[in-house]
Amino acid sequence: MLGMSQTHVDYRLSQLDQLEAESIHIFREVAAEFEKPVLMFSGGKDSIVMMRLAEKAFYPAKIPFPVLQVDTGYDFPEVLATRDNWVNRLGVRLIVASVEQALADGIVVDDGKTSRNRHQIGTLLNAIEENGFTAAFGGGRRDEEKARAKERVYSHRDEFGQWDPKMQRPELWSLYNGRIHEGEHMRIFPISNWTELDIWDYIGREGIEIPSIYFSHQRRVFERDGMLLSESEHNPCREGEVAEERTVRFRTVGDLTLTGCVESTASTIDEIIAEVAVARVTERGATRGDDRFSEAAMEDRKKEGYF
Amino acid sequence: MSTTNMDLLRFATAGSVDDGKSTLIGRLLLDSKSIFEDQLEAVEATSDAKGYDYTDLALLTDGLRSEREQGITIDVAYRYFATPTRKFIIADTPGHVQYTRNMVTGASTADLGLVLVDARQGLTEQSRRHAVILSLLRVPHLVLAVNKMDLVDFSEEIYEKIHAEFTQFATKLNIPDLEVIPISALNGDNVVNRSENMDWYSGPTLMHHLEHVHVASDRDLIDARFPVQYVIRPKSDEFHDYRGYAGQVAGGVLKPGDEVVVLPSGMTSRISKIDLFDKEITEAFPPMSVTVHLEDDVDVSRGDMIARVKNAPEPRQDIDAMVCWMTTTPLKPRQKLAIKHTTRTGRALVKDIQYRLDVNTLHRDQETKELGVNEIGRVQLRTTVPLLSDAYAKNRATGSFILIDEASGVTVGAGMILG
Numbered sequence: 001m002l003g004m005s006q007t008h009v010d011y012r013l014s015q016l017d018q019l020e021a022e023s024i025h026i027f028r029e030v031a032a033e034f035e036k037p038v039l040m041f042s043g044g045k046d047s048i049v050m051m052r053l054a055e056k057a058f059y060p061a062k063i064p065f066p067v068l069q070v071d072t073g074y075d076f077p078e079v080l081a082t083r084d085n086w087v088n089r090l091g092v093r094l095i096v097a098s099v100e101q102a103l104a105d106g107i108v109v110d111d112g113k114t115s116r117n118r119h120q121i122g123t124l125l126n127a128i129e130e131n132g133f134t135a136a137f138g139g140g141r142r143d144e145e146k147a148r149a150k151e152r153v154y155s156h157r158d159e160f161g162q163w164d165p166k167m168q169r170p171e172l173w174s175l176y177n178g179r180i181h182e183g184e185h186m187r188i189f190p191i192s193n194w195t196e197l198d199i200w201d202y203i204g205r206e207g208i209e210i211p212s213i214y215f216s217h218q219r220r221v222f223e224r225d226g227m228l229l230s231e232s233e234h235n236p237c238r239e240g241e242v243a244e245e246r247t248v249r250f251r252t253v254g255d256l257t258l259t260g261c262v263e264s265t266a267s268t269i270d271e272i273i274a275e276v277a278v279a280r281v282t283e284r285g286a287t288r289g290d291d292r293f294s295e296a297a298m299e300d301r302k303k304e305g306y307f
Numbered sequence: 308m309s310t311t312n313m314d315l316l317r318f319a320t321a322g323s324v325d326d327g328k329s330t331l332i333g334r335l336l337l338d339s340k341s342i343f344e345d346q347l348e349a350v351e352a353t354s355d356a357k358g359y360d361y362t363d364l365a366l367l368t369d370g371l372r373s374e375r376e377q378g379i380t381i382d383v384a385y386r387y388f389a390t391p392t393r394k395f396i397i398a399d400t401p402g403h404v405q406y407t408r409n410m411v412t413g414a415s416t417a418d419l420g421l422v423l424v425d426a427r428q429g430l431t432e433q434s435r436r437h438a439v440i441l442s443l444l445r446v447p448h449l450v451l452a453v454n455k456m457d458l459v460d461f462s463e464e465i466y467e468k469i470h471a472e473f474t475q476f477a478t479k480l481n482i483p484d485l486e487v488i489p490i491s492a493l494n495g496d497n498v499v500n501r502s503e504n505m506d507w508y509s510g511p512t513l514m515h516h517l518e519h520v521h522v523a524s525d526r527d528l529i530d531a532r533f534p535v536q537y538v539i540r541p542k543s544d545e546f547h548d549y550r551g552y553a554g555q556v557a558g559g560v561l562k563p564g565d566e567v568v569v570l571p572s573g574m575t576s577r578i579s580k581i582d583l584f585d586k587e588i589t590e591a592f593p594p595m596s597v598t599v600h601l602e603d604d605v606d607v608s609r610g611d612m613i614a615r616v617k618n619a620p621e622p623r624q625d626i627d628a629m630v631c632w633m634t635t636t637p638l639k640p641r642q643k644l645a646i647k648h649t650t651r652t653g654r655a656l657v658k659d660i661q662y663r664l665d666v667n668t669l670h671r672d673q674e675t676k677e678l679g680v681n682e683i684g685r686v687q688l689r690t691t692v693p694l695l696s697d698a699y700a701k702n703r704a705t706g707s708f709i710l711i712d713e714a715s716g717v718t719v720g721a722g723m724i725l726g
Binding site (some may be wrong): 010012016017019020021025028057062146150165168171172173174175177180192193195197201205 | 311312313314315383384386387389396408409411526537539540541542543545554560582584585590594596647648703704707716718721
């Protein structure tokens with residue numbers, strides 16, 4: 001295995017191996033203590049790292065819980081392809097909760113102003129409730145955003161799926177408290193302590209498959225609110241916007257109507273790492289329209305039950 | 308820059324806004340180029356809107372709206388930065404006495420504690436309390452950063468006075484390694500770059516010390532402790548007879564061939580192999596998450612512990628511990644709680660509260676027979692299941708536990724086992 005030598009003269013573990021060990025510990029702890037966990041899988045790089053960690057935590061047994069994807073209907077086809085490859089290789093059960101179905105069933109209401117990203121909240125909470133999941137693994141990292149910096153690894157959600165930042169349980173050592181009441185659930189963030197750079201290093205080290213849109217490619221894009229968005233049938237140009245072909249890649253993947261790309265020629269993991277290491281703008285700041293509305297945008301969405 | 312082979316330092320900071328703690332963290336992030344342009348721009352805009360003369364770096368770390376409104380850090384915030392050799396995880400904790408529980412939380416995983424004092428004020432009750440808590444939590448390295456040196460004309464005399472006073476106080480505590488560094492967080496003196504204003508100071512800058520402090524030897528590599536977390540049985544054709552005990556090594560070094568005992572049953576066997584994912588490895592040590600296999604078909608399940616035959620913890624139901632109480636309803640004798648220790652969960656009865664420790668003066672108050680929120684005291688517990696524990700001073704992983712209120716499910720106490 002790369003990064004792990006056979007003899008440890010000084011019994012030192014690299015920081016990436018320490019992060020991996022911590023995350024595997026969390027996966028096993030949840031599998032042992034919760035009746036019905038589920039892994040929230042977006043197909044993005046963070047959830048792919050989670051899949052890899054879950055694979056390692058239980059190997060050679062199969063991952064002992066299903067994966068759940070919230071389908072906005074606006075997902076990148078490349079991401080769905082990668083999702084299917086992972087699910088098939090690991091032989092895990094995939095549950096798809098569709099925002100379109102939730103809208104059709106009246107579980108979430110479209111007021112014409114709210115983004116698909118926001119509609120994911122209701123769709124997700126409904127899927128958790130319907131399936132009776134007691135723990136849901138998410139790929140949130142504390143370095144992503146200020147409100148995330150104070151989130152616990154085990155993050156308690158009440159029966160409405162809400163997060164109360166003032167009522168968070170103290171979390172000490174590696175002793176996690178998974179007690180919940182009927183109807184409540186726990187969000188679990190096994191990669192809390194990973195940074196964007198750690199994620200890329202790990203993907204490179206493990207040699208695992210990620211969606212091709214993370215790598216440089218040609219795409220028809222247009223500028224909106226300072227972001228480069230992909231032109232598609234769901235996301236046509238508005239008046240005054242002009243689409244043109246550019247060499248781009250995505251730093252995060254989400255709803256394609258909201259997720260911007262950056263101009264980049266990085267076509268290998270090493271090139272991406274080099275780019276990330278010198279990046280001067282956070283990945284969310286650069287490319288996520290949903291976090292830009294207010295300084296507390298993420299805190300507000302999290303309280304409502306966002307990932 | 309690749310992080311693959313870097314090592315890791317977790318440190319906890321304590322101090323209040325007045326000591327310049329958030330400014331210092333902002334400075335570390337800024338000078339190590341870990342702050343992104345959009346984050347800095349947001350903070351500059353807010354500082355500007357508030358009419359400040361300079362960019363308030365504290366705004367980088369105060370994450371929750373209520374904290375920004377009150378201008379104080381309430382909760383533990385985790386921040387990340389890296390230099391070419393090391394990655395750092397900061398547990399940024401509030402300094403006020405009413406948030407002691409948050410400081411205890413941040414210190415529980417820290418290799419190093421960073422206490423800030425204002426050079427103009429010198430040591431205060433608060434800075435002494437921070438040192439006491441870090442010492443109780445057995446954080447092995449302590450840095451006292453004497454901040455705002457620019458406001459005392461970079462006076463060596465003032466630094467020496469605070470240094471001497473703190474060294475004297477520290478003799479009453481368990482602090483194996485202490486460094487006292489004069490800094491100015493606002494201007495960056497001795498944070499990353501050596502100060503030109505304090506040529507009398509020959510010690511390391513704060514960043515240099517954080518980068519070089521030796522933490523690998525802080526772990527217990529002698530006493531093998533492996534709390535079993537999860538039993539892996541694939542029940543597939545390919546791995547029909549596979550039965551592995553998964554967990555994270557809590558102490559010592561495990562090797563195939565080792566004679567081991569499974570607690571609490573006392574059955575003995577030998578380690579046949581150790582798996583790390585799909586590879587067999589020759590040694591496992593803390594904090595590796597591995598899967599251990601035994602030669603004999605002994606009964607092992609979650610909550611058991613694998614240790615060496617001649618070096619194993621004594622299963623104990625009577626527990627003597629320092630407890631930090633974390634909820635508004637006080638802890639009282641005869642109270643029943645849930646307890647979680649390593650991978651073992653049971654119930655605990657409070658037999659006695661021997662004394663309450665005044666974290667400001669170290670005075671032991673034996674009159675009070677209860678612990679209020681944010682108070683720390685020596686508590687005797689009787690547990691329903693035997694704990695397979697070591698003294699916290701010897702092993703933080705096998706010497707710690709949490710107490711959980713059975714009705715609310717909330718974590719209400721943190722315990723450190725004595726003797």
